[in-house]
Structure formats: structure tokens, C-alpha cells
Amino acid sequence: xxxxxxxxxxxxxxxxxxxxxxxxxxxxxxxxxxxxxxxxxxxxxxxxxxxxxxxxxxxxxxxxxxxxxxxxxxxxxxxxxxxxxxxxxxxxxxxxxxxxxxxxxxxxxxxxxxxxxxxxxxxxxxxxxxxxxxxxxxxxxxxxxxxxxxxxxxxxxxxxxxxxxxxxxxxxxxxxxxxxxxxxxxxxxxxxxxxxxxxxxxxxxxxxxxxxxxxxxxxxxxxxxxxxxxxxxxxxxxxxxxxxxxxxxxxxxxxxxxxxxxxxxxxxxxxxxxxxxxxxxxxxxxxxxxxxxxxxxxxxxxxxxxxxxxxxxxxxxxxxxxxxxxxxxxxxxxxxxxxxxxxxxxxxxxxxxxxxxxxxxxxxxxxxxxxxxxxxxxxxxxxxxxxxxxxxxxxxxxxxxxxxxxxxxxxxxxxxxxxxxxxxxxxxxxxxxxxxxxxxxxxxxxxxxxxxxxxxxxxxxxxxxxxxxxxxxxxxxxxxxxxxxxxxxxxxxxxxxxxxxxxxxxxxxxxxxxxxxxxxxxxxxxxxxxxxxxxxxxxxxxxxxxxxxxxxxxxxxxxxxxxxxxxxxxx
Numbered sequence: 187x188x189x190x191x192x193x194x195x196x197x198x199x200x201x202x203x204x205x206x207x208x209x210x211x212x213x214x215x216x217x218x219x220x221x222x223x224x225x226x227x228x229x230x231x232x233x234x235x236x237x238x239x240x241x242x243x244x245x246x247x248x249x250x251x252x253x254x255x256x257x258x259x260x261x262x263x264x265x266x267x268x269x270x271x272x273x274x275x276x277x278x279x280x281x282x283x284x285x286x287x288x289x290x291x292x293x294x295x296x297x298x299x300x301x302x303x304x305x306x307x308x309x310x311x312x313x314x315x316x317x318x319x320x321x322x323x324x325x326x327x328x329x330x331x332x333x334x335x336x337x338x339x340x341x342x343x344x345x346x347x348x349x350x351x352x353x354x355x356x357x358x359x360x361x362x363x364x365x366x367x368x369x370x371x372x373x374x375x376x377x378x379x380x381x382x383x384x385x386x387x388x389x390x391x392x393x394x395x396x397x398x399x400x401x402x403x404x405x406x407x408x409x410x411x412x413x414x415x416x417x418x419x420x421x422x423x424x425x426x427x428x429x430x431x432x433x434x435x436x437x438x439x440x441x442x443x444x445x446x447x448x449x450x451x452x453x454x455x456x457x458x459x460x461x462x463x464x465x466x467x468x469x470x471x472x473x474x475x476x477x478x479x480x481x482x483x484x485x486x487x488x489x490x491x492x493x494x495x496x497x498x499x500x501x502x503x504x505x506x507x508x509x510x511x512x513x514x515x516x517x518x519x520x521x522x523x524x525x526x527x528x529x530x531x532x533x534x535x536x537x538x539x540x541x542x543x544x545x546x547x548x549x550x551x552x553x554x555x556x557x558x559x560x561x562x563x564x565x566x567x568x569x570x571x572x573x574x575x576x577x578x579x580x581x582x583x584x585x586x587x588x589x590x591x592x593x594x595x596x597x598x599x600x601x602x603x604x605x606x607x608x609x610x611x612x613x614x615x616x617x618x619x620x621x622x623x624x625x626x627x628x629x630x631x632x633x634x635x636x637x638x639x640x641x642x643x644x645x646x647x648x649x650x651x652x653x654x655x656x657x658x659x660x661x662x663x664x665x666x667x668x669x670x671x672x673x674x675x676x677x678x679x680x681x682x683x684x685x686x687x688x689x690x691x692x693x694x695x696x697x698x699x700x701x702x703x704x705x706x707x708x709x710x711x712x713x714x715x716x717x718x719x720x721x722x723x724x725x726x727x728x729x730x731x732x733x734x735x736x737x738x739x740x741x742x743x744x745x746x747x748x749x750x751x752x753x754x755x756x757x
Contacts, residue, residue: 195640208226214236247432252381257399259399277333278389279313285420286390288417292414293400375387391427394415415439424469429465429668482514490503517548522558537627540563547569549571553611564584566583589608643753651708681705683702729757730754
């Protein structure tokens, strides 16, 4: 069962930049006006900016010691090593946390053996720093915990660790509370007193800055760090952070590392990808597999996969993780269908938000389900389930609506909450469920604007098919890696007609292979994923508009430029 409703969508052209800027940059770079316009729309409006954009340079990474407390963190780690203290690397169970632990652990273990790693159990401990994890550290006679991708709001837990005489270095990228935890060092560019120039690093990015700082203090060459950039790029892709500035550099060289010299643990995952690895492969193929073990309560398996070198171990772990991923997909489909059924059966249709709840839904999958429901219904969504006599949930938002701020207004009925602008998690008592649902709906209603109720998709320019050339594709391809703040360019072409050859394709018969002609007589082929239900309208021999990106279809040794259709609009 799938949601059949078509979401109303606004097609909005990006603001047209200053024509003088476009003309000037086009001359400086010797490119056509369309390319110049796309660059200027991204803030790349000078020759020097274009050079840095097209040729990211590791030398442009910021000094890690610009981050507040970095000097303190490095000194404490050096002290721990000199005194032979036991260090525990603690991370969350998602891709960002897993890659962070793998990165910092594998870097430190090269020269220091008294080190262990820990990832909390999703069901028994929940997100972030747990009392159980601290107790485990105490039992292992740990003196120092380095937490990655978590800890910035764990004030009580850090106080508990201090009582047990365990020091904490927090490496996090989430929004802090008004007061910071009483840790030895708190590395988070989002803390108000941190002057680090770039605020949008992921958790693994913070971990990388930490090892970069240690590397500098130990007077080691930067080349020693390149091996770890693959993990950073996977985390950047998975955590949906803006791929601009420092993230663009890290992602660019991380993907290059994966293509040139992938770590042993990634080889099994990428062997099935026949073409050059791109950011989409990280988002849709590699990250879900790394994530699947955490969703199935075995996150440490993915950590082991990423740090192991023995082929037999890697092969066995890869197979196990692939089984986790298959199980995840099956459970995910079941929960999505049950959630859709619950939504469709509700009498109160005209709500501003969606909240669904079932006590036996798998905790590790509800985040994916929440994202899918936003995709289907385009409303802020909470998916709730039970865990240890409490209700836990994943929250996802629509573009422009800060869900973290909405949840702040509900904090009186929550045990805890945390997250980002568009994704968060909540924990509450069962007896507060109805009140929380009402409060969430009320606060979404008062916070959401009219334009946030309708999905908007922004495109670069209206073009004709004759504009789509090999040269255009080559330059567009150099804009990668794509992601937030550097989206893959989208274009619109109006007055298209089916040539008669468009057809339904795919194992499930849910995709469209289109063959279309524009108003100037130029033909193009393309694919429209999950758009098979548009076939009858396309076949009416009436004009329609298409919104699409341009990609290269590599099949049977042939490379053809074609359209990847995002939406149709019928006149």
C-alpha cells in the first residue's frame, strides 16, 4: 500500500543574479551565460571564487585550533597517552556517529593501544551519552571518554562521569543548551563563544578536526590524514549538512579517496557500483548499509567493518550488514504501510502536522518512516513507538519550518528532545501522549507559514533541449559534490510532447521511460522514477512541462545524456 496523493508543488526559479556579474564572470571564465548564471546563484561571482569552487584545496581547511577548547582537548589526550590512561571513544549509533568512532579510534590506535570504543544500544540506552555507557567505562577503568556526534546537552550525564572521576571531551555539532556540560573540553562550532569560521561540520567532521589538531602538535604531515577523509565524506552525505566551504573540500577529497584507494571495509559495498562513486552513491547505497546495523541494534558491526583489514573478517561483516539492510527494508515497508493506513483512517484530515503511534514499531526505523511520510504528505511528522515503558519518537519537518523550535515550545510535556532544524528526536511519558500531540499540532499551526505548507522546488533556468550539450554536462558535473546549499542544478522545459515512445518500466512497473520533443523540434530521452501514474496524461498528446536534472546514463558501454525528471506539469 502506498500513498497515492500528488503533492501540490511550486516550481520557483532561483533569483536571477545581477546581469553585470553574470556577464563579467562569463568573460573571465570563458563559459556561456547559463553556466555563469548558475555559478553566481551559488555565490561564486569572481574568478578567484570560481577557482576555489572548481578546484577545492586541502590547504584551505581552517586551523583546527580556531575551535574553542581544541588546545585543551589535545593537551588532555596527550596527558592521557603519556600517563598510559585508558581512553574510550564513544559515538552515536547512526552513520555520523559510527564513522566518527571509526575515524578517531583508528587514528589513535596506530600509536596508542590502551584505547577502546563504545556505541550505546539504541533500545536500552537511547540516543547520546548514557549512564550505562559511563558505568561501562568505569568498569573498564577508563580515565577519559571522547564523545563524538553527541554529548552537547548531556549535562547530568557528564556530572555523573565527573563524580566517578572520568573526564570527558565532547565533540559535537548539535545546538547546545543555554549551559554547556562540565566537560574538560567542549568542541562544538555552534557554541556561542566559539569563533570557528565554519559552523556546519558534521560530527565526523569535528572528529577529523580533532585528529588534525593532534597531527599538527605531533608535527606529522597532513598526508597522514587523507586516508580518513573517506569516512568524513560518508558522514557529510548521510547527515545532510551543507556541502559548502570546508564541507565541500572534505567531501571532494573524501570521495576521491574512495574512488582511488578505498579502505578494505568499503570494497564489498562499492564493488557493485560499476561507475565512479558520487555523492548519491554515498547517500543511497553506502550510508544506508552502514546505518542498518545501528537500526538493528548492532552498530558496532559497522564500526568493525570500517576499521578491519582482514579480508575474511570484512567479508563476513559485509554479509551480516547486508542481511541487516534487507531486514531493515522489510520492516520499513511494513511500518510505512501501517502508518499510511492509520493516517487515512483518521477523521481529522485537515491537520497541520502528522503524528502516528504504534507501540511495537521498530525504534531504529521510525526516523526513515517519518521522512517518507513527509515525502508523501508534506506535513511536519512525528512517528512514535515504545521503548522501556516510555514513548520515543522521530520528528521530521518541511522546508523552512524549524522543528527544534517547535519542540522547545512542547518541552513541558517531554522528558527530553534534541536534534536539528529539520530532524529531531523526543522522549515522553505515556500519560503525556495526548497532550503532546495536541501541543505539537497547536505549535506547528502557529509557527508554519502559508508557503511552508506547499512543497517548493527551485530551478536554475528555463532552457530548450538544444541547450543540453556534452560541454554543458561536463561543466555541470564539475559542480559536484552536490548537497544542501549546492543542489544539483534543475531546469524547466515547457511545451513538451510525447513522441509516442514513452513507456512504463521497472521491476515493479512504477517508473517512466520518456521520449519527448520540445517546442523547437529537439528530442530527449529520460527517466522519471516513481512516476508511472502519469503515463495516461503524457499520452494525451497535449503539451506539458517537465522539471529535471541532467545526467549521463551509462548502459551496455554506451553513455547518453538524458533527463532525470523530478516533476511534470500539465497545461
